Amino acid sequence: MRVEIFTEWNELEPYIGLLQTKEVAHNLAIGLIKKNQESYEQDPLLFSAVFYERDEPILLMLQSIKEQAILAVLSEVAEDELKESAGILAEQNINLPGIMGESPYADAFSLHYSELTKTKRTLHTAQRIYQLRNVRHPKDMPGQLRLGTEEDTEFLIKWAIQFGEDANVPLTEDEARERVERFLSQQSMYVWENEGKPVSMAATSRPSQSNINISFVFTPASERKKGYASACVASLSGKMLEAGFETVSLYTDLSNPTSNHIYQEIGYEMVVNSKLYYFHS
16 A cells, blocks of 8 residues: 655645545535635645555545544545555654544544554544435425525624534634635525524535535524424525535434434435544543
């Protein structure tokens, strides 16, 4: 096995085709590579590597945030190859703070990496990635979807902070503001409104060849269990299909059975499970 280390986003462009073969599962990696090729304000590429077996690329890793790297499997890979790739990183003293990727690959890689680096592995989040091809709209749901506007900024920031708390990924006010303002500037933030009152939100992100992702789904506590999140996501999913995307994807926390149920009710089907592990000395 050999490894190539990359320091520039454009060096990862040749691997987009391989990632596209599992477009929904690799939506995050594809979205990051494309975004940072097309944008002048690039995210930092803290670490990236592609592992080869017999000159065939089998694993891609990239890290753009301090918390974790992404593990993307490009072709069938055996556990001994995952162990060998972890060993190469350990030998080169490449310290990963965490790893996120498809199960069971992330499970095996993280286990071997923690053993070889003598670090402690902890499971932070178990997720499920869903995709939708045909939407089932909830019946007789009051309200309508609208595009978020600049006038919504302040309450959306409050919702974003609450979303981070619920997702166990805390956001500071500045981080929430940056994210909300970015979604609004990209015209990708949507609000479900009932009788003139905003009651739920969702955003689109990471459009790829035939798929787009929905994230940032949040309903304030006072408006929950009224079907607003289902209506918001169903309407936005339908809008994206009408815009020409073949599939719409989203991530759910497996510890939240409610969200997993409501998304299946409106037509989402499981693609893969994903796990995020952190490493501690």
